[in-house]
Amino acid sequence: MGFTRRTFLQAATAAGLTGVIAGGEAALAHASFAASGPGDVVGKVTVGYQGWFACKGDGAPIDGWWHWARNWGETPSASNHAIVAWPDVREYPATYRTAFGNLGNGQPASLFSSYDQSTVDTHFRWMKQYGIDAAALQRFNPTGGEGPTRDAMASKVRAAAEAEGVKFYIMYDVSDWTSMQTAIKADWTAKMRAHTASSAYARQNGKPVVCIWGFGFNDAQRPFTPEACLDVLNWFKAQGCYVIGGVPTWWRTGDRDSRPGFSGVYHAFDMLSPWLVGRIGNAGDADNFYNAATVPDLAECTAHGIDYQPCVLPGGVTERQRAHGDFMWRQFYNMGRAQVASVYISMFDEYNEGNQIAKTAESRDWVPAGSDFLALDEDGTACSSDYYLRLTGDGGRMLKGQLPLTATRPTPPLVGGNGNQPPTAPGNPRATTVTDTTVTLAWTASTDDSGVTGYRVRRITGDTVTPVGTAPGNTTTYTVSGLSPSTSYTFDVQALDSAGSVSAASARVTATTAAGGTPTGDLALRRPVSESSHTQTYGASNAVDGDPGTYWESANHDFPQWLQVDLGAATGVRRIVLALPPSTSWGARTQAVTVQGSTDGASFSMLRGSTDCSFDPLTGNTATLTLPASTTTRHLRLVFTANTGWPAGQLAQLRVYGT
Numbered sequence: 001m002g003f004t005r006r007t008f009l010q011a012a013t014a015a016g017l018t019g020v021i022a023g024g025e026a027a028l029a030h031a032s033f034a035a036s037g038p039g040d041v042v043g044k045v046t047v048g049y050q051g052w053f054a055c056k057g058d059g060a061p062i063d064g065w066w067h068w069a070r071n072w073g074e075t076p077s078a079s080n081h082a083i084v085a086w087p088d089v090r091e092y093p094a095t096y097r098t099a100f101g102n103l104g105n106g107q108p109a110s111l112f113s114s115y116d117q118s119t120v121d122t123h124f125r126w127m128k129q130y131g132i133d134a135a136a137l138q139r140f141n142p143t144g145g146e147g148p149t150r151d152a153m154a155s156k157v158r159a160a161a162e163a164e165g166v167k168f169y170i171m172y173d174v175s176d177w178t179s180m181q182t183a184i185k186a187d188w189t190a191k192m193r194a195h196t197a198s199s200a201y202a203r204q205n206g207k208p209v210v211c212i213w214g215f216g217f218n219d220a221q222r223p224f225t226p227e228a229c230l231d232v233l234n235w236f237k238a239q240g241c242y243v244i245g246g247v248p249t250w251w252r253t254g255d256r257d258s259r260p261g262f263s264g265v266y267h268a269f270d271m272l273s274p275w276l277v278g279r280i281g282n283a284g285d286a287d288n289f290y291n292a293a294t295v296p297d298l299a300e301c302t303a304h305g306i307d308y309q310p311c312v313l314p315g316g317v318t319e320r321q322r323a324h325g326d327f328m329w330r331q332f333y334n335m336g337r338a339q340v341a342s343v344y345i346s347m348f349d350e351y352n353e354g355n356q357i358a359k360t361a362e363s364r365d366w367v368p369a370g371s372d373f374l375a376l377d378e379d380g381t382a383c384s385s386d387y388y389l390r391l392t393g394d395g396g397r398m399l400k401g402q403l404p405l406t407a408t409r410p411t412p413p414l415v416g417g418n419g420n421q422p423p424t425a426p427g428n429p430r431a432t433t434v435t436d437t438t439v440t441l442a443w444t445a446s447t448d449d450s451g452v453t454g455y456r457v458r459r460i461t462g463d464t465v466t467p468v469g470t471a472p473g474n475t476t477t478y479t480v481s482g483l484s485p486s487t488s489y490t491f492d493v494q495a496l497d498s499a500g501s502v503s504a505a506s507a508r509v510t511a512t513t514a515a516g517g518t519p520t521g522d523l524a525l526r527r528p529v530s531e532s533s534h535t536q537t538y539g540a541s542n543a544v545d546g547d548p549g550t551y552w553e554s555a556n557h558d559f560p561q562w563l564q565v566d567l568g569a570a571t572g573v574r575r576i577v578l579a580l581p582p583s584t585s586w587g588a589r590t591q592a593v594t595v596q597g598s599t600d601g602a603s604f605s606m607l608r609g610s611t612d613c614s615f616d617p618l619t620g621n622t623a624t625l626t627l628p629a630s631t632t633t634r635h636l637r638l639v640f641t642a643n644t645g646w647p648a649g650q651l652a653q654l655r656v657y658g659t
Contacts, residue, residue, distance in 0.1 A: 034307050034308070034341040034342065035302065035306055035307050036205050036270075036307050039202075039205060040134055041244070041307075041342060042204055042342050043400065044134055044342055045133050045134075045342075045343055045345065045395075046132075046133060046135065046136055046343070046344050047135050047348040048135075048346050048347040048350070049136060049137050049138065049348045050349050051114045051137060051153045051157060051349070052066060052067045052114060053066060053068055053112065053114040054149065055115075056075065057096060057462075057463075058115045058116055060113065060115035060152070061148035062145065066146075066149070068082060068098075069081055069082055070082050075463075076099060076100065076111065077100055078100060078101075078370070080099075081100075083352050083354075084316075084318045084351070084354040085318070085360055085361070086351070086360070086375070087359065088360055088362065089110055089112055090422065090501070090503075090504070091500070091501075091502045092118070092119055093119075093458070093466075093467035094116045094118055094458075095112055096110055096112075096464055097110050097462075097463030097465075098110060100371065101368050102368070102369060103366055104368075105365040105504070107504060107505070110463075110465065114156075115152065117156050117160070118467065120153075120159075120160040121163065123160070123349065124157075125164055126386075126389055127164065129500065130389040131392070131396050132345075132348075132389075132393070133166070134167035134169065135157065135168045135348065136168070136169055136171035137153070137157050137168055138171055138173055139154070139170055139171060139172050139192070140175065140176075141175075141180075141183070143183055154170070155195075158195050158198050159537050161200035162198060162537075166200065167200055167201070168198075168201065169201060169208070170188075170192045170195070170211070172211065172213065174213065174214040175222060180228075180232070181228045181231060184232060185232070185235055188239070192210075193239070203242070204270070205270075207240055209241070210236055210242070210244070211244035211246055212232065212236070212246065213245075214246060215245060215262070216248050216251060216258050216259050216266065217248050218259045219257075226261050226265050233265065233269065237270075242271070244269060244271040244272070245265075245266060245271070246273050247272055247274055248275060249275055249293065251272065251274055251297075252297055252300050267304050271307035271308065271342075272301055272306055272307075273309040273310065273344050274297060276310070276312075276346065277311070277313060280313070280331075281316075281319060281327075282327060283323070286330045286334055287330070289334075290334040294310060294334060294340070295338055297310065298339075307342065309342040309343065309344050310335065310340060310343060310344070311343070312328065312332060312335065312345050313345075313355055314327075314345075314355055314391075315355065316353065317355075317360070317374050317375075322376070322378075323379060324381035324383055325383070325388070325391050325411060329395065330407070332395035332399065333406065336398050345357060356388075357389055357391075358389070359385040359389065360388070361373065362375055362377060362382070363375045363376075363377050366385070383413040384414050384415060386500075387411070390415075391409070394410055394411045421448070421450075422502055422503045422504070423495035423496070423502075424447050424495070425446065425494075425505060425506050426446050426493040426495055427443060427446075427506065429442070429491070429506045429508070430442055430443070431509055433479075436483075436485040436513055436521055437482065437484070438483060438513075440480075441478050441479075445476050448497040448503075451473070451497060451498050452473040452496065452497055453498050454471060454472055454496045454584075455472075455494065456470050456494045457478045457480060458493070458505070459480070459491055460492060468480050468547070469582060472584040472617060473496070473584070474584075478493075479620075481522065481653070482521075482546025483513050483521075485514060486514070487513050488510060489511055490510045491508065491509055491510075492507070492509070521657075522656060523571060524544050524567065526546065527544055527565050527566055527567060529541055529564065529565050529566070530564045530566075531554070531562065531564070532562045533555040534553060535554065538551055538552055538553040539552060540563055543654045544565060544653075548581060549582075549652070550581075551581055551651060552650065553646075553649070553650050554650075556646075556648045559641050559649075560639050560641045561639075562649075563637070563638050563640075563649065564635060564638070565635070565636050565656065566634065567633070567634050568634070569634055570599050570633065571632065572631065572658050573633055573636065573656055574627055574631065574657060574658060575626055575656075575657040576624070576625040576626075576636070576655070576657075577624050577654075577655040577657070578622065578625070578651060578653070579621055579622040579652050580617075580651070580652050582621050583617065586615075586617050586621060587617070588617070589614075589615055589643060589644045589646070590613065590614045590643075591615070591642065592612055592613075592641045592642040593610070593640055593641075594608065594609060594610045594611070594638070594639040594641065595625060595627065595639075596636075597634075597636055598633065598634065599633065599634050600634075600635075601634070607627055607631055610641060611625060615645075621652075638654070
């Protein structure tokens with residue numbers, strides 16, 4: 001897929017700015033106000049979120065290196081890549097090895113997959129951390145081969161947004177969508193509208209937000225008539241939506257990148273967000289654009305009761321536009337002096353065009369050696385990988401009146417003059433205990449100026465790195481469970497600190513599990529489960545997936561609750577191990593648990609009466625229940641009647657062992 005929004009806009013840059021007189025302090029705009037009161041998009045900072053990167057082996061239906069490579073079927077390499085900037089992947093729990101040479105620091109050149117929920121969670125955690133209010137999830141034509149993957153991405157974004165308290169909404173891009181007029185309505189009705197039930201779905205003026213990007217552009221990829229566009233726009237309004245228009249730069253004058261005759265379409269939107277990528281490339285251009293477009297656009301919107309959401313760009317890395325943040329800050333300043341209420345950051349994760357604000361390689365040490373990728377220090381000024389996230393946060397605060405309006409960028413490229421220094425890599429990793437289904441790892445503690453808060457343990461399978469769990473920062477051991485007997489496994493460890501930095505990986509350690517006995521290991525691992533209830537996304541399957549970081553949580557304030565596993569056949573059961581996530585954020589608690597058993601799944605008998613099970617993260621957050629040696633059951637049910645830490649039944653791992 002070779003199309004990007006920048007492709008057709010570059011040629012119009014010069015024409016769009018010809019003859020504009022540079023603005024200064026004397027060109028301050030009159031006070032202007034949004035047509036609507038504050039909501040989830042008015043008065044807020046929104047980022048464009050692509051979510052369109054996939055890797056071979058990540059389980060995505062598209063089954064390829066989606067948007068990382070020109071040929072998605074082949075591994076990204078120096079001769080097969082579709083990106084112009086290299087992401088900083090230190091904080092991603094799961095990564096995938098590429099065919100690039102190692103990074104300048106000798107570490108493997110790996111990339112993230114947007115299809116991994118852990119990646120989307122990381123992105124939305126950054127949004128929350130750096131003061132970004134909402135994400136506009138890009139949705140291109142979903143009726144082709146990309147559709148199933150895009151459908152799944154909408155659900156992953158919803159889960160991450162709900163978990164982090166960040167808003168999101170659907171942004172349809174109508175480029176190359178020949179059946180758009182009918183298909184977009186069908187897609188909203190059958191699929192995307194369901195996400196408006198989410199507590200995280202953005203609403204403005206009480207209405208769910210939807211954006212349509214591409215109406216009125218003067219190019220062959222969006223040949224729609226004004227009548228067709230109005231039909232779609234008014235249909236969404238009839239569905240009760242607040243509709244944003246991603247429109248041409250020169251929508252107001254109806255020329256250059258805008259088709260003539262679209263004024264009625266533009267003025268029918270609730271909010272207008274004119275495109276900017278490819279229009280400006282330095283602070284002088286930004287000042288010219290302030291006079292040529294921002295001020296008169298805002299006045300036009302205000303006069304017609306339309307909200308206004310102009311773009312702010314970090315600048316292209318390849319084009320060396322960023323000027324260590326001065327280019328982006330000048331745009332924020334111009335928005336502030338025009339009294340613009342809302343902005344759209346283009347983009348969050350657009351590594352294809354190089355105008356991403358998500359964490360990016362900060363120096364040559366963090367890009368593949370011998371490649372032509374530029375890092376954030378390309379102009380000689382050292383910048384931390386999160387610099388443009390921090391800059392976005394400060395710009396948003398200035399527009400909201402939380403910082404004074406200033407033309408001088410207040411955000412230092414490096415925090416405290418030294419940047420976010422990651423912890424040292426954990427040392428001397430080793431396997432201390434090996435059973436048929438577990439490997440216990442130990443390592444030497446990392447050091448860090450802001451304090452190590454945890455250790456992430458990862459399993460390496462071929463070129464794929466997958467997280468298996470996190471140990472508290474005050475421990476240097478972790479037991480990986482749910483493994484297969486007589487199998488070789490490879491692991492490494494990363495340190496995490498309170499500033500959000502992640503260390504380089506430790507050396508790798510390989511261990512082979514012991515031969516299995518009878519019965520073999522955890523009888524409940526990945527077996528069918530059922531439950532009395534669950535809340536949000538914390539379903540019963542989380543308790544038997546082998547991942548100590550995921551968990552089941554029942555409905556709150558409604559004891560008793562139960563969790564049940566089908567062992568597949570009547571089996572001798574002697575020992576039950578219950579575990580909560582190992583993170584120290586899970587404070588100590590006691591849950592009252594009764595154990596019941598059944599051979600047919602219908603009639604249950606008592607196997608062990610109510611027992612107070614104590615969980616403490618400092619001692620592994622586990623509790624063990626022992627049953628009589630004669631116990632045989634197929635369906636094992638745990639009944640929860642109390643929890644001193646939270647008003648619900650909670651369980652990250654249900655492990656069952658035989659007699």
